[in-house]
Amino acid sequence: MRYKIFLSSNQKEFEQERLFIKQEIENDYLLNRFFEIFAFENTSASEKSPQELYSQEVTDSDIYIGLIGSDYGNILESGISPTELEYNLFNRVHNEAYIFIKRTQFRDDKTTQFIDKIRNERSYQRFSDRYGLFSQIRKSLGDFLNKNLRNYRAFDSEIIPNSSCDDVDLESMELFFDVLEYEPLNTIRKNKGLTHVLSAINAGDWQDGEFKLNNSGALFFAKDASKFNISHEVKMVRFFDYDGVKTFQKTFANSSILKILKEAEIFFYKTTNIISEIKGFKRETIYEYPFEAIREAIVNALAHRDYTIQTASITFYIYPDRIEIKSPGRLVYPLKISELEENKPIHRNETLTRIFSKTIYMEHVGTGIKRMKDEMKRFGLDEPEFRESGEFFQVTFRNNVNNNLNNRQKIFLKSHIDEITTQEYMGMFDISRNTAKKDLNQLIEEKYVSKNKNGRTVFYKINM
Template identity: 45%
Template sequence: MTVKVFISSNQNEFFEERKLIKKELESDSMFKNYVDVFVFEENEARSLSPQENFIEGLYNSDVYIGLIGSSYGDIKDNGLSSTEYEYEIFSRLKNKQNIYFFIKDSNEREDKALDFIERIKSDTSFKIFHNTVELIEEIKRSLKAHINQSLSNQEFDFQLLAESSCDDVSKEALDLLFDSIDYQPILDLLGNRDMESILEILSLGKKDLSGTFRLNNAGALFLAENIEKFNIEHEVKLVRFKGNTKLEMIDKCYTTSPFFILLKEFEHFYWKNIKVGSVINGLRRVNIPEYPFNAIREAMINALAHRDYSFKGSFIQFYIYDDRIEIISPGNLLYPLKVSNLKNIEVPVHRNKNICNLFSKTIFMEHVGSGIQRMCDEMRKSGLREPEFINGEGFFKVIFWGPNGKLIYPEEAVDNNVLDLTKVGLNDRQIRALSRIVNEKVKYSYERYSNEFDVSKSTSKRDLNDLAKKGLVIENKSNRRNYYFVE
C-alpha cells in the first residue's frame, strides 16, 4: 500500500519546511515503504502547465497536508491563495477525513489567513506547532494513524496481524505450500530468498510502519502454527453420522490447522468414512468410492477460500451421512452470484481475493472460477447427480447425493483408483479368481480353487495366501477351513 501525500502551503513562507518534510518522510524507515510525497516545486512536469501539474497531483493524492503561517499567500484570479484553492479542490475530490492542517503558532497573522483558519475549524481538524521539529513529529503521528486505519480497512485477507512474525510459521505448513505451488513464475522468484521476502512475494505478509515483518490474515490461515492465537474465525468440523440424520455420530475431527495441513486431515477423514467398492476389469482392479474425491475436495477448498471470516463463532461443516455429504460454509453468495448462474458466471467474484489468488497457483485449483463446473462434471462422470447448491440465510451449502449403496462404474476411471494387476506379480489364475471374488462375490477355499483351476492344494494355498498378503482379498478361517473373499 502506498499513500500519496500532497503538501500545500505558502511556498515562500514554508519553502525549507516543505523540502524537509518530503526528505524526512521518504528516508524514514517507518514511512519510506508507504509514503510518496508530492511538493509542487519538485514535480514540475514540462508537458503540463503549472496549474495542470498541481491539479493532477491533487487528483492522484490520498492525503492533503496544509501548512498555515502568518501570511495568507498570493491571491490568484479566483480570489483565493494557492493553499486555500488546493484545499477546496481536494475537498471536492476526496474524503475530508484525509485532510490534515498544521497551523504555526503566531501572534501576528494576516486577516485573510485568520479567515482561512476559521473556515478550517468548521470543516476539518488541525494541530498547532511551534517549530519545524514539532511540525514533522505531528505530521508523522497523523500519517501513522492514517496508514494504520487504512491497513485495518483493507480486505480481510490482506490485513496485517499486529502480534505476528515469521516465528509463527509452521515448517510443515510451509513445506506443504511449497510442494503444492504449481506456477513456475512464483517458483522462479522464490529462489534462495529469506523467509520474509518469500512471504511478501506470496502476499502473505509485509513490514508494518515500525519495520517489523507481520503476517496478514491469509498468511496465518495458510501457514500459522497456532491460528487461534490471532482470533481468526477458522474451524472446520468433520463429522460422520450414522444414518441420514444427526442423531448419532460415528466419527468426528474438529480442526483449526493451517490450510494444507487441514486438507491432509480432511483427506484422511474422508477415506476413513466413506465406502469403497471395486471391480475387476480385464487386467485392472478399479476401486470405486461412493463419491469422486476430486469433487468433494474442490468443494472443501471453495469453502475455505470463499467463506465469510467476519461471522463470529462460525465454522465450516463437513458432514457425511449414509445417503449424502454436506459442506456448509458461513456467508452468502456475493452479488451478482446466484445459484442459477453459478456455472455460467464469466468474471469470478471473490470475497477473499488474496486467499483465492494463492490457491489458484497450486495443484489444488486449476482455473479460478471453474470449480463449480468441475464439481458437476466429476459427479456426472461418476454416474451421480450434480451437486445441489443452497444459498441460505447466512450460509452456503453444497449437497452431494450418493449412490444409495449401489456400485456405479465411473465413465472415466481415475488413475489413482486403478491397479494394474500384472504389475503386482499376479499369475493368470489369480487374476481370474480375483475377478470372480470381486465381481461375483465368490468365496474360495483351497479345495474350490484347486478344483476350478486344476492345481494342487499347495498351489492353491500359495496363490490365495499371496492375494491376501497383497491386500487384495480377506482371509477368514471358519470350521478349520480358510476362505478368501472381499467385503
Template identity: 40%
Template sequence: MVLKIFISSVRNEFEEERMYLKQKLMEDSNLNKYIEIFLFETDVESTSQAPPEIYINEVRTSDIYIGIIGSTYGNLTDKGISATELEYNEYSKLKSYYYFYVKNLEEREERTLEFLHRIQNEATYTTFDNKEELFYEVKRSLLSYINSKLSSSEFDLSIIDNSSINNVDINVYDNYFNILTDDALLSLKQYRNKEEILTLIKAGSILNNNFHLTNAGALFFSNDIEKFGIEHEIKMVRFQGEDRLTIIDYQESHAPIPILLDEVEKFFRRNTRHGVIVKDWGRVAIPEYPIDAIKEAIVNAIAHRDYTIVGDTITFYIYSNRIEIISPGRSLVPIEDLGNINPVHRNKALCNIFRYTKYMEHVGTGILRMKESMKNEGLSEPEFHNFTNNFRVTFYGRKNTEQLPLKLTNNDKIINLNELNLKDRQITALKMMLNNNYIFTTKKYIDKFKVSKSTAARDLTELVDK
C-alpha cells in the same frame, strides 16, 4: 480488534445478572477475543476518586453501552437522575452503539417508566425474563455488531499488527514449495528470504522493517491462527443415518490450510466406502463419492468463506446417503449463474496464495469441475443452496450397483483379473456376484458351469482367497 463493553443498571436490583453476564460473555469463545467488559463492582479498586467520576470516565471511553432496566430507577446523582440514566447520557453524547434490555415485570417505579418511555423514542430494546435470556440477547447483539465491524474492511489483506515472522510454521512454509506449480516462484526460494516471498504472494507485508502477516497469510502459514482471533476451523462429522441423531465419527481442525485439507481428505477416506464391480478383465473399486469433487468443494469453501462472520464454522457432514459442505457467507454469484459466469472472489489475497499451487485449478472453476466429476462417476450433479448467512453444496452417493461410472476415472482403482490367474468361468461368476448381487452356492455353481462338486468347491475357494 478489542471492544470495551460498559454494563449499566441499578446494581442492587441486578447484582446476580450483572456478574452472570460478565462471566458468560468472557467464557464465550466466539466473543472473548473481541471484548473486554467494565463492571463497576469487579473492576474498581479503592481510590480517591468519587465513584461518579470513575464510571463517567469509563463509559465515555467505552465502545458499546449495555443498559439493563427493571423496576427500580435507582438513587439520584447530583444531576437529579439515576446513575444508569447519567451513564447513558454521557455515552450517547459521543457514540450511538447502545443496547437496552428490559426485564418483563408487572410493576415499575414512575421514574423508571419515564426513562423507559424516553428510550422507546431514542433507541430500541429487547425484553427478557431471566439471566439466561439476558445473556442470549446480549450475545446476539454483540455478535451482530462485531460482524458489521469486521466486514467493513477487506478481511484477507488486513495486516495483523501483533504478528511477526516467528508466527510462520516453518514446516508449512517449506511444504508450500512442494505443492507449488509456479516455476518462477519456486526458483525464488534460493534467492529470497521468507519475509520477501511471503510479501510477494500477499501473505504478509514489511512495515518499518518489521514483517507482519496478513489474515490470508495467517490462515495459510501461521503456527497459531487462534491467537489472532480468526474464525477458520472446520468441523467434520460422520452420522450413522440420513439425519443428525447419531454420530459415529467427529473431528475438528484448527490447522493452517494445507494441513487442514489433508485432514479433511483423511476423514473423508475413512468414513466413505468403496464398491466393487467387474468390468472387462478388471476388478474395479468404485468410490462412494469421487474424491476430486469433494476436494473441489472443500477448497472452494475455504477460499470463498466469509471470515468476518463470527461464531460460525465450515461444516463437513457425511450422512449415509449424502455429503453436505456448508460454508459461512452466501455465494456472491446467484445460484443459477454458478459455473456459467466468471467467479467473484470474496478473498482475493487468499485466492492469490492458492493460485501458485496445485490447488490453482480448484479456484475459479470448481463448480464446473464438481459437476463433471460427479457426472463421470454416474452420479447426479451436486446441489447448491444459498441461505441467509451461508452456502451449502450437497453430494448424493450411489443408490445401487447400477449407478456406475460412465467411464473409468482416476478415482477408480483397477485390479487386472488376468494377473490373478482366474479361469473364465470364475471371472463370469465374479461379475454376477459383484455386478448383480448374485449369491453362488456350490450347487448353483455346478448347475451354472457344469462342473464337478470338487471343481466348484475349489473355484469358489480360490475366489474367496483372491
C-alpha cells in the same frame, strides 16, 4: 445505484408504520441516495396478479424488512400468509433480511409459529412504536451500507500487528511448495528466502523493518491461526443415519489451510464406502463419490467463507445418502446461485483466493463449479446442489442409488462390474451365502440386477 428494499407485513395492521417508513426513507437525504423502497399499496395497476407482482418484487429486492405483530393475516392457497410467503421467497436467494417484531399482549397461533420459524433461521429486533421502529431500521440500513460500501473483502488482507515470521509453520510452507503451480516462487525462495516468498504472494507485509503476516498468511502458514482470533475450524462428521443423529466418526481440523485439506482427504477415504475390483492384473478401488469434486467444494468453502463470522465453523458432513459441505457466509452481493458458473467470480477474500490460485487446487479461478459438476457427471451421479440458508452457503452431493438398499448393494451397483456370481459377491464383502443371496434377490426385485445362467453357472448382471 440504489439498493431496493421490500417492505413486508400485514398491510392492515401496519398501515401507519408502512407509510411512516416509506416517507422517512424518501425524505432522508442520505438514505434516499442509496435506497428505494417497494410498498405494495403504492403500486399502480398491473396485468399481473397481486401474488405474482409481490413475488417478483421480493426476489428482485436487495433487502427485506419484515414487520410482525399480533395478526397473521389472510391465508393463501399455499396455507401461509403473504408475509410468510414473501419471507420464504426472499430467504431462498438473499441474506439481508431485517425482522422487527412488535411488542404486544396478544398474538394468534399462526403468528407465534411464524416467529418460532424465524427464530431458528435468523435474529430479529423488537419495537414498541413507529419511532423506535424506524430508529432500528435506520441503524440496520447504516450497517448494510457500512458492509457493502467499504472494502468488505479487506479482512483477509488485514495485517496482524503481533505476528512475525516466527509464527510461520515450515511444514505448511513445504506443503505449499508441493502443490505450487507458479514456478517463479521457487526462484524467489532459492535466491531470497521464504520471507520474500510470503511478501510476493501478499501473505503479509513489512512494517518497521519486520515482516508481519496478514490474515490470509496466517490461515495458510501460521502454526496456530486461532492465536490471532481467526475462526477457521472445519468439523468433519460421518453419520450412521440419514438425519445426522448417530455419529460414526468425527474430527475437528484447526490447522493451516493446506493441512486441513489433507485431513479432509484422509477423513473422506477413511469413512466412505469402498470396494476393490480386479481388472486384468490390476486392483482398482471404487468410492461412493469422486473426491476431486468433494475437495473442490472444501477448497471453495475455505477460500470464500466469511471469516468475520466467528460463531460458526465449516462443516463437512457425510451421510449414508449424501455429503453436505456448509460454509459461514452467503454469496457476496450481487452474486446469485444462478450465476455461479459464469466464470466471472466475485470474491469475498481476494488475497486468500490469489494465494490459492498459485496452487493446483485453484489454478483456474472461476471454474470450480463446472469442475464439480463434471466430476459428478463422470461418476454417474447427479450434479451437486447449491443453496443459501440463513447465514450459510451449502453444497450437497447426493448418492442417487435407492435409499432402500444397504451399503453393500449401493457399492456393488457403482462398481460397474458386468456380472458377478454369488460366490464372488460373498468374497467382495466377506459375507455369508445367505446374506449374499438376500442382497442379490432384493436387487432383482428392485430391477437393478438380472439373474442369468451360463451352463450350470448362475450369475447376476447389472441392468443398464
